Amino acid sequence: MLKRFFGSNGKKERPGSEKFLTPKEIVKELDKYVVGQHEAKKAVAIALRNRWRRQKLPPEMRDEVAPKNIIMIGPTGVGKTEIARRLAKLVKAPFIKVEATKFTEVGYVGRDVESIIRDLVEFAVNMVKEEKIAEVEERARELAYERLAEIMVPEPGPQQQSIQSLFDVFLPSPKAPQQEDREKLKSRLRDERNRIKEKLKAGELDEEVVEIAVTVETPGINVVGIGADMSNIQDILSSILPKPRKLRKMKVKEALRYLTQEEAQKLIDMDEVIREAIDRVENQGIVFIDEIDKVAARSGGKGPDVSREGVQRDLLPIVEGSKVSTKYGLVRTDHILFIAAGAFHIAKPSDLLPELQGRFPIRVELKPLTKEDFIRILTEPKNALTKQYKALLETEGVEIEFTPDGIEEIARIAEEANSKAENIGARRLHTVMEKLLEEISFNAPEMKGERVVIDREYVRSKLEGIIEDEDLTRYIL
Numbered sequence: 001m002l003k004r005f006f007g008s009n010g011k012k013e014r015p016g017s018e019k020f021l022t023p024k025e026i027v028k029e030l031d032k033y034v035v036g037q038h039e040a041k042k043a044v045a046i047a048l049r050n051r052w053r054r055q056k057l058p059p060e061m062r063d064e065v066a067p068k069n070i071i072m073i074g075p076t077g078v079g080k081t082e083i084a085r086r087l088a089k090l091v092k093a094p095f096i097k098v099e100a101t102k103f104t105e106v107g108y109v110g111r112d113v114e115s116i117i118r119d120l121v122e123f124a125v126n127m128v129k130e131e132k133i134a135e136v137e138e139r140a141r142e143l144a145y146e147r148l149a150e151i152m153v154p155e156p157g158p159q160q161q162s163i164q165s166l167f168d169v170f171l172p173s174p175k176a177p178q179q180e181d182r183e184k185l186k187s188r189l190r191d192e193r194n195r196i197k198e199k200l201k202a203g204e205l206d207e208e209v210v211e212i213a214v215t216v217e218t219p220g221i222n223v224v225g226i227g228a229d230m231s232n233i234q235d236i237l238s239s240i241l242p243k244p245r246k247l248r249k250m251k252v253k254e255a256l257r258y259l260t261q262e263e264a265q266k267l268i269d270m271d272e273v274i275r276e277a278i279d280r281v282e283n284q285g286i287v288f289i290d291e292i293d294k295v296a297a298r299s300g301g302k303g304p305d306v307s308r309e310g311v312q313r314d315l316l317p318i319v320e321g322s323k324v325s326t327k328y329g330l331v332r333t334d335h336i337l338f339i340a341a342g343a344f345h346i347a348k349p350s351d352l353l354p355e356l357q358g359r360f361p362i363r364v365e366l367k368p369l370t371k372e373d374f375i376r377i378l379t380e381p382k383n384a385l386t387k388q389y390k391a392l393l394e395t396e397g398v399e400i401e402f403t404p405d406g407i408e409e410i411a412r413i414a415e416e417a418n419s420k421a422e423n424i425g426a427r428r429l430h431t432v433m434e435k436l437l438e439e440i441s442f443n444a445p446e447m448k449g450e451r452v453v454i455d456r457e458y459v460r461s462k463l464e465g466i467i468e469d470e471d472l473t474r475y476i477l
Contacts, residue, residue, distance in 0.1 A: 024045075033382060051337070074367070077426045080341040096119055147263070211247050371412055396444040417467065
């Protein structure tokens with residue numbers, strides 16, 4: 001089982017208390033999902049291991065060690081994003097992917113770069129919250145059973161109680177004192193609720209309909225003149241007003257699920273969740289900035305190109321290390337790992353601002369995919385396309401089998417399509433596979449129990465005509 005070097009409270013564990021993945025082990029895990037690109041995997045594995053090494057240092061030196069940010073250079077579809085995403089998933093680190101082209105310089109209409117950190121913190125808060133909820137789920141479910149039993153077996157209404165009180169005043173019973181009657185009523189109520197709880201736990205009442213009070217989500221408050229990146233004020237204004245509740249009928253199993261979530265929310269300490277989330281962002285956060293080449297100034301270009309350079313200038317303090325204001329408090333970006341990526345077909349890494357280049361000391365080039373890479377992509381990863389399509393069609397009772405020569409032919413056609421049209425890397429396989437299996441997917445409901453072999457001849461019969469016609473290749477594959 002993979003282990004993180006941070007404990008459940010987000011603090012550093014005692015040295016040696018947990019084993020962290022070595023660079024070789026990280027590369028091995030990435031190999032399960034991404035084919036090739038060993039240099040890029042090696043670079044991110046070292047960057048991740050350096051975080052663990054930093055936690056072992058004395059506090060005065062720990063703050064001085066900055067992360068070695070990475071620029072990945074390579075065409076689309078070769079695995080840049082997948083490597084970063086799988087890396088974050090491997091160690092349960094807060095991760096966000098952003099497109100550099102979505103941001104604008106401060107003063108222009110659009111999102112400013114600080115929203116990257118705000119989104120990352122929001123993601124981390126939700127991640128820690130889910131973990132905390134999972135820890136208290138059992139207790140929350142028990143409380144949900146109790147609440148539902150109280151709803152299904154309510155206490156006597158106020159009218160019935162007032163009538164009983166009048167009888168006690170004007171016609172007191174010498175044989176049964178008032179206190180004794182109340183105790184008997186409470187005992188009967190408790191026994192009935194316990195009986196209902198047992199039935200709920202056994203699932204005997206799952207299909208019964210019950211009426212419970214639920215919180216109604218209201219649309220956020222929009223303040224005139226406030227832009228998208230001033231949403232903190234909107235959140236504060238929305239949180240001041242109490243959320244309305246209304247009665248809703250639903251099945252018991254749905255009510256249990258809702259009440260369990262509600263009780264879990266009450267059991268977790270949100271202040272602790274926020275503290276841990278901010279700590280994780282500051283020490284484990286990973287930001288993947290895609291299309292970084294699109295904000296680089298073109299070599300020999302005319303004009304100031306303000307918006308592109310402006311985005312770079314705004315990115316610089318965040319990557320270099322600064323404090324960003326979020327609705328959960330100030331967040332330091334000094335030790336967040338930034339991984340930038342781009343094809344760099346027109347611009348070059350040297351076209352970026354020199355200061356920004358200096359904050360990305362590690363550069364790795366990802367190689368274009370070959371026919372051999374496509375064969376491996378179709379067969380080796382856990383989520384290989386051939387495995388996905390096989391599982392999808394099995395749901396309809398159709399069995400498909402990919403032969404080695406059939407897979408080789410699919411890889412050849414994908415490589416040829418990339419050479420004739422735009423090279424979109426491994427994404428070309430999605431196009432080829434979808435066109436190849438289009439007829440089977442369409443007729444699958446009527447093909448239950450059939451077995452189809454996808455060999456070289458089958459692949460050629462479906463795709464050869466498209467490959468030979470360059471115009472068709474350009475539009476279809």
